[in-house]
Amino acid sequence: MSNEANIQRTLRRGLVVGVLMFGFGFALVPLYDIICEVAGINGKTSTTAYQGASVVDESREVRVIFMSVNGGSMPWRFRPETTEMTVTPGKVYETAYLAENMTSRDLVAQAVPSVSPGYAAVHMNKIECFCFEQQPLAGGEDTRMPLRFMVDADLPDSVRAITLNYTLFDITDKVVGETAAR
Amino acid sequence: MSAVIDNHTHDHHGPKKGFMRWILTTNHKDIGAMYLWFSFAMFFVGGAFALVIRSELFQPGLQMVEPEFFNQMTTMHGLIMVFGAVMPAFVGLANWLIPVMIGAPDMALPRLNNWSFWLLPFSFAILLSSLFMEGGGANYGWTFYAPLSTTYAPPSVTFFIFAMHLMGVSSIMGSINIIATIFNMRAPGMTLMKMPMFVWSWLITSYLLVAVIPVLAGVITMMLMDINFGTSFFDAAGGGDPVLFQHVFWFFGHPEVYIMILPAFGIVSHIIPAFARKTLFGYSSMVYATSSIAFLSFIVWAHHMFTVGIPLVGELFFMYATMLIAVPTGVKVFNWVTTMFRGSMTFETPMLFAIAFVVLFTIGGFSGLMLAVAPADFQYHDTYFVVAHFHYVLVPGAIFAIFAAMYYWLPKMTGNMYPEWLGKLHFWLSFVGMNLTFFPMHFIGLAGMPRRIPDYNMQFADFNMVASVGAFAFGITQLIFLAVVVITIRGGKKAEAKSWEGADGLEWSLPSPAPYHSFSTPPEVK
Numbered sequence: 061m062s063n064e065a066n067i068q069r070t071l072r073r074g075l076v077v078g079v080l081m082f083g084f085g086f087a088l089v090p091l092y093d094i095i096c097e098v099a100g101i102n103g104k105t106s107t108t109a110y111q112g113a114s115v116v117d118e119s120r121e122v123r124v125i126f127m128s129v130n131g132g133s134m135p136w137r138f139r140p141e142t143t144e145m146t147v148t149p150g151k152v153y154e155t156a157y158l159a160e161n162m163t164s165r166d167l168v169a170q171a172v173p174s175v176s177p178g179y180a181a182v183h184m185n186k187i188e189c190f191c192f193e194q195q196p197l198a199g200g201e202d203t204r205m206p207l208r209f210m211v212d213a214d215l216p217d218s219v220r221a222i223t224l225n226y227t228l229f230d231i232t233d234k235v236v237g238e239t240a241a242r
Numbered sequence: 243m244s245a246v247i248d249n250h251t252h253d254h255h256g257p258k259k260g261f262m263r264w265i266l267t268t269n270h271k272d273i274g275a276m277y278l279w280f281s282f283a284m285f286f287v288g289g290a291f292a293l294v295i296r297s298e299l300f301q302p303g304l305q306m307v308e309p310e311f312f313n314q315m316t317t318m319h320g321l322i323m324v325f326g327a328v329m330p331a332f333v334g335l336a337n338w339l340i341p342v343m344i345g346a347p348d349m350a351l352p353r354l355n356n357w358s359f360w361l362l363p364f365s366f367a368i369l370l371s372s373l374f375m376e377g378g379g380a381n382y383g384w385t386f387y388a389p390l391s392t393t394y395a396p397p398s399v400t401f402f403i404f405a406m407h408l409m410g411v412s413s414i415m416g417s418i419n420i421i422a423t424i425f426n427m428r429a430p431g432m433t434l435m436k437m438p439m440f441v442w443s444w445l446i447t448s449y450l451l452v453a454v455i456p457v458l459a460g461v462i463t464m465m466l467m468d469i470n471f472g473t474s475f476f477d478a479a480g481g482g483d484p485v486l487f488q489h490v491f492w493f494f495g496h497p498e499v500y501i502m503i504l505p506a507f508g509i510v511s512h513i514i515p516a517f518a519r520k521t522l523f524g525y526s527s528m529v530y531a532t533s534s535i536a537f538l539s540f541i542v543w544a545h546h547m548f549t550v551g552i553p554l555v556g557e558l559f560f561m562y563a564t565m566l567i568a569v570p571t572g573v574k575v576f577n578w579v580t581t582m583f584r585g586s587m588t589f590e591t592p593m594l595f596a597i598a599f600v601v602l603f604t605i606g607g608f609s610g611l612m613l614a615v616a617p618a619d620f621q622y623h624d625t626y627f628v629v630a631h632f633h634y635v636l637v638p639g640a641i642f643a644i645f646a647a648m649y650y651w652l653p654k655m656t657g658n659m660y661p662e663w664l665g666k667l668h669f670w671l672s673f674v675g676m677n678l679t680f681f682p683m684h685f686i687g688l689a690g691m692p693r694r695i696p697d698y699n700m701q702f703a704d705f706n707m708v709a710s711v712g713a714f715a716f717g718i719t720q721l722i723f724l725a726v727v728v729i730t731i732r733g734g735k736k737a738e739a740k741s742w743e744g745a746d747g748l749e750w751s752l753p754s755p756a757p758y759h760s761f762s763t764p765p766e767v768k
Contacts, residue, residue: 066426067350074418078456085460085490089475092486101553107481131479132393172478178553229479234472 103178107192110185110210116150117213123147123221124211128157131172131229135163136197138228141204149213152187157226159195160202168235169195169228171205176223183215184222191226194235256758265360268352269758270337273359275655277334278648280362282724284326285641287370289717291319296679296713298696299706312696313381314373320384324502325409326366328636331644332505333358333416336444339651340420342749342756343438345429345765350422358416365408372398372405383694385495388476388487392468399469403462410455417448417455424448429748431767435526438747442529443508446536450497450504453540458494461487485550492543500539502636503603504532506643507574510596512747513650514578517593518585519744524577531570531577538567548619557616564614568607575604590742591665595646598638598673606634609684624694627687633680638673645672645723652730653737657755660730668726671719678712 096104124147126140137160147153161167171191175181186192190205197203211222257263257272264276294315298306307315337355341348349355373379377396380386391399424445428437437445464475464487474480476487507528515522522528544552544560552560578600587593609631613622622628645668653659682705687693691702698706737754748767752760 063426067422070422070425071351071354071418074414074421074452077452078414078418081453081456082460085457085493086464088457088460088490088493089464089486092483092489099553101556103551170479172481178551227478231479234474234480 101178101181103175103181105173105175105181105184105186109189109192110187112185114150114185114210114212114214116148118148120217121146121148122211122215122219124153124209125221125223126155126157127223127225129225129227131227134169134228134230136161136167136169136228136230137202138226147211149211149215152208152210154206154208156204156206157190158202158204159197159228161197161199164199165232166196166198167230167232169197170231171195171226171228174225174227176225177219180215180219180222183212183219184224185210185212194231266356268348268356270341270349270352270355271655271756271758273349273355274334274336274338276359277330277337277362280359281327281329281331281334282727284322284330284366286720288319288322288327289720291315291322293713293717295319296710299698300710301707302698302700302703304697307696309696310378310381313383313694314379316694317380317383317386318370318373321369321380322366323636324384324498325406326362326369328502328640328644329413330362332444332447332502332640333413335440335505335509335644335647335651336416336420338655339749340423340441340444341427342654342752342760343441343747344424344427344432345748345761345767346423346427347759347762347764349419350427351419354415354419358412358419361408361412361415365405365412368401368408369405372401375401385491386465387491388465388468388484392465392476395469400466403466406462407459410459413451413455417451420444420448421452429761429764429767435529436767438508439511439522439525439528440505440508443504443511443532446532447501447504450501450536450539454494454497454501457490458498461490461494464490485547488547488550489543492546493540495546496543497536497539499632499635500535502640504536506599506603506640507532509643509647509650510578510599513592513596513646514581514600516650516742516744516746517590517596518582518587520581520585521746522577523580523583524573527573528577531573534570535567538563538570542567545614545616545619548616549623561614561616565611568611571607575600575607590649591660591662591669592646592650594666594669594673595642595649598669599642599646602638602642602676603635606631606636606639609634622687624692625687626683626691626693629693630680630683630687633683637676637680642672645669648723648727650742651749652727653741654749654752654754654756656731657737658730658734659737659741660726661734664722664726664729668719668722671722672716675712675716675719679709679716680712682706682709682712 124145126143128138128140130136130138139158141156141158145153145155159169173191175184186207186209188206188208190207195205257269258266264272267273294307295312298312337349375398377398379398380402382390382395424441467473468475468477474482476482476484478484511522511528542560542564544556545564548557609627613619613628613631649660649665686702686705689702691698739753740750741754748765749756751765
C-alpha cells in the first residue's frame with residue numbers, strides 16, 4: 061500500500077528533524093560563545109593576550125574599578141591590589157590581584173573575568189592576565205598575580221567607568237581528575 | 243486462504259478481554275483513554291502538591307513543611323502539571339479525536355502509539371520516586387536552572403534527567419505519529435483547509451514538539467555531562483556559562499508554553515460554534531493566526547530572562563517580538579467573540595467552560611503583555627505576579643479547555659450524556675475557586691512577594707489566606723469532575739449520534755459511543 065510508504069516517509073522525516081534539533085541544542089553552545097564574542101556582549105573579555113597597539117586618546121580619562129568575588133566555596137583570600145585607577149585610553153597600565161591560600165591544602169584556581177557595562181568588554185584589552193592560566197598555590201602561601209591592560213581609544217564616549225570583576229573558582233578537583241585520567 | 247481471512251476478522255472484532263487489553267492495545271481510542279486517565283491521575287497528584295504549597299502559605303511563618311520539602315513541592319507541582327497532566331491530556335484528546343475527525347480508521351503508527359503512552363507511567367514513576375530518595379527529590383524549580391540543578395542539585399537529579407528523557411521520547415514519538423496521521427490518513431476530499439480546527443492546532447503543536455523537545459533533551463544531556471562526566475557547559479570555572487542554560491532551556495521552554503495552549507485554542511474553536519449555532523468566524527484567519535503564534539514562539543525566548551543582563555538591543559527585540567504575539571492571539575479572541583455574536587447561544591457545561599476560557603485566558607494574556615514590557619518586568623520578575631499570569635493562562639486556559647473538551651466529547655466516548663447539573667456545579671465551583679486562588683496573586687506579586695519562598699512578610703498575609711482557601715475549594719471541586727466521568731461511563735441518558743444540536747464534524751456521524759473500529763472505509767468529505 062502506497063499510504064504505508066508515505067507514513068514511513070513521514071516517520072523518517074520526523075525522526076531526522078528530531079535528531080537534527082537535538083544537535084541544534086548542542087550547536088547553541090558554540091553559537092552562544094560566538095554571538096557573545098562578535099557582538100561583544102555578556103561582559104566576556106578575550107581569553108588570550110592582546111597583541112596590537114592603539115592610538116592614545118589624551119582628551120579623556122576613564123575610571124577602571126577592580127572587583128573580586130570568590131565563586132562557590134573557594135577558600136582563598138582574593139582581592140585587587142588597587143580598587144580603582146584613572147586611565148587614559150590607549151595607554152598600558154599595570155596592576156595586580158592578591159591571592160592567599162587560607163587552607164593547608166594545595167589548590168588550583170581559575171579566575172573568570174566579567175566586565176560591566178557588557179559592551180565595553182571588547183575594548184578592555186589585556187596584555188597580560190592571570191586569568192589566562194590556571195593558578196596553583198600551595199597551602200598557606202600567597203601570591204601577587206599581575207595584570208597589564210589597555211583600554212582602547214575606540215571605547216564609546218558614553219562609557220566613563222568600567223568595572224572589571226574576577227570570580228575565582230576552585231578547580232582542584234577537575235585538574236586532579238584530568239591528571240589522573242592521563 | 244480463507245482461514246487467514248477468518249483470523250483477520252476475528253482479531254479485529256473488538257477489544258481483547260481482560261487486563262492485557264490495555265497493555266497490548268494499538269487502538270487509538272484505548273490509548274487516548276489511557277492518556278486521559280493518566281493525565282487525570284497526575285492532575286490529582288500535582289494538585290495535591292499545590293495544596294501542600296498553599297497550606298504552607300496559608301499564614302506567614304513556617305508551620306507545615308520544611309523549606310527543603312517546600313522547594314520539592316513547587317518543583318514537582320510544576321513538572322507534574324506541565325509534563326504529566328496538561329500535555330498527556332491534550333495528546334489523549336488528539337489520539338481519541340483526530341482519527342474520527344479526519345475519517346481515519348486509526349492513528350498512522352498504532353504500535354508506536356502504544357509505546358509512546360507506556361513510556362509515560364514509567365517516566366513519572368521514576369520522577370515521583372525521587373521524592374523518597376536520599377537528599378530528596380527535584381528541588382530546583384520546574385525550570386531547573388543551572389547551577390541549582392547541577393552543582394547544587396540533590397543526587398536524585400540523575401533520575402529526574404532520565405525521567406525527562408523518557409517523557410521526551412514519548413512526546414516526540416506521539417507528535418510524529420500525529421503528523422503522519424494528519425498527512426496520510428485524511429478521508430478523500432478533506433483538504434488541509436477543510437480540516438477541523440482541533441486537527442489544525444494539533445498539527446502545528448506537533449511540529450513545535452518535534453522541534454523543541456529534542457532541545458530539552460539536549461539541555462538535560464548537558465546537565466548530565468556536567469554532573470557526571472566533568473564537562474563545563476554551565477560551569478563558569480571551566481569556561482562555561484550558567485546563562486547559556488537559560489538560553490537553551492527557554493528556547494525549548496517558550497514553544498513549550500504554546501504546546502500547552504494551541505490545542506486548547508482548537509478545542510474552543512469547536513465548542514463555541516456548536517453552542518452559538520453558527521460556523522466558526524474566520525476559519526482561515528484562525529489557521530494563519532495559530533501558525534504565526536507558533537512561528538513567533540521561537541524568537542521570543544529571552545523575555546523570560548530580561549533581568550540576567552542582556553544588552554539593550556536584545557531587550558528591545560525580545561520585548562517587541564513578544565508584544566507582536568498579541569496580534570494573532572487578538573485575532574483569535576475576536577474570532578471567538580464574533581462567532582458568538584448574534585448566535586443562538588445556549589449555555590451547557592462545555593460552552594460555560596469555553597466562554598470562561600475566552601474571558602480568563604484574555605486576562606492572562608494581558609498580564610503577559612505587562613510582563614513583556616522589559617523595563618516593567620524588572621519589577622515583576624520572579625514575583626507572584628508571574629505566578630498569577632501563567633496560572634491564568636494555564637488553569638482557565640489549558641485546563642478549562644480540557645474540561646470543556648471532556649464534557650463536549652464525553653457523550654461520543656461513553657455513549658451517555660453526563661448529568662448536566664453536576665457539570666454546571668463543577669463549572670461554577672471551579673470558576674469561583676480558580677479566581678479566588680489566582681486573582682489575589684496579582685496584587686501580592688505587584689507588592690513584591692517573591693515566588694518559590696515558603697515564608698513571607700506579614701503584609702501579604704490576607705491575600706495569601708484568600709488564595710489558599712480558593713486553592714482548596716478548586717482542588718476539592720475536581721472530585722466532582724471525577725464523579726461526573728465515572729457516572730457518565732456507568733450510565734445515564736443515552737447520547738444520540740449527534741449529541742449536540744449545533745455540533746459539526748465527522749465524529750458526530752458515528753454512533754455514540756463511537757464503535758471500537760470506526761471509518762474502516764473512509765467517508766467522503768464534500
